[in-house]
Amino acid sequence: MTIAPCFWFDGNAEEAANFYVSLFPNSRVDHVTTYPTDTPSGKRGEVMLVEFTLDGKPYQGLNGGPRFKFNEAVSLSVPCRNQAEVDRLWSALTANGGRPVQCGWLQDKYGLFWQIVPEQLQALVRHPDRDVARRAMEAMFDMVKIDIATIEAAAKA
Numbered sequence: 001m002t003i004a005p006c007f008w009f010d011g012n013a014e015e016a017a018n019f020y021v022s023l024f025p026n027s028r029v030d031h032v033t034t035y036p037t038d039t040p041s042g043k044r045g046e047v048m049l050v051e052f053t054l055d056g057k058p059y060q061g062l063n064g065g066p067r068f069k070f071n072e073a074v075s076l077s078v079p080c081r082n083q084a085e086v087d088r089l090w091s092a093l094t095a096n097g098g099r100p101v102q103c104g105w106l107q108d109k110y111g112l113f114w115q116i117v118p119e120q121l122q123a124l125v126r127h128p129d130r131d132v133a134r135r136a137m138e139a140m141f142d143m144v145k146i147d148i149a150t151i152e153a154a155a156k157a
Contacts, residue, residue: 004058013061016110017052041065075113104146
């Protein structure tokens with residue numbers, strides 16, 4: 001059995017899937033299903049469902065219409081190895097209508113929320129010295145996009 005999150009889009013599921021797969025290795029669009037008949041959500045022949053893989057994990061994008069919107073209650077968390085990876089993903093996901101939020105969170109141009117989190121931050125927050133963890137966490141609270149060097153410096157202070 002494979003569990004795949006399904007994201008509700010308003011007509012742009014295929015565009016979003018193509019954008020997402022362009023950002024991550026081991027990613028691809030697997031299948032596009034069109035509406036076999038007219039429905040309240042789409043016309044016959046329009047894209048209904050896009051099945052895609054991001055970094056080896058399955059996802060779905062459903063063109064369900066304008067009824068439901070993404071919100072912060074669900075986000076995709078991306079652990080990044082270094083600042084260059086954080087910067088690349090941050091720039092791509094906030095471009096053309098995306099927006100930064102806070103503490104490594106952002107909303108992309110399709111409305112989906114993401115957490116772009118350096119692995120170094122995760123390690124510092126889990127640090128056995130709870131003062132190190134606290135200083136790293138407190139430094140993060142002042143950030144929008146996470147800056148690894150600043151977090152590491154705060155943790156050592």
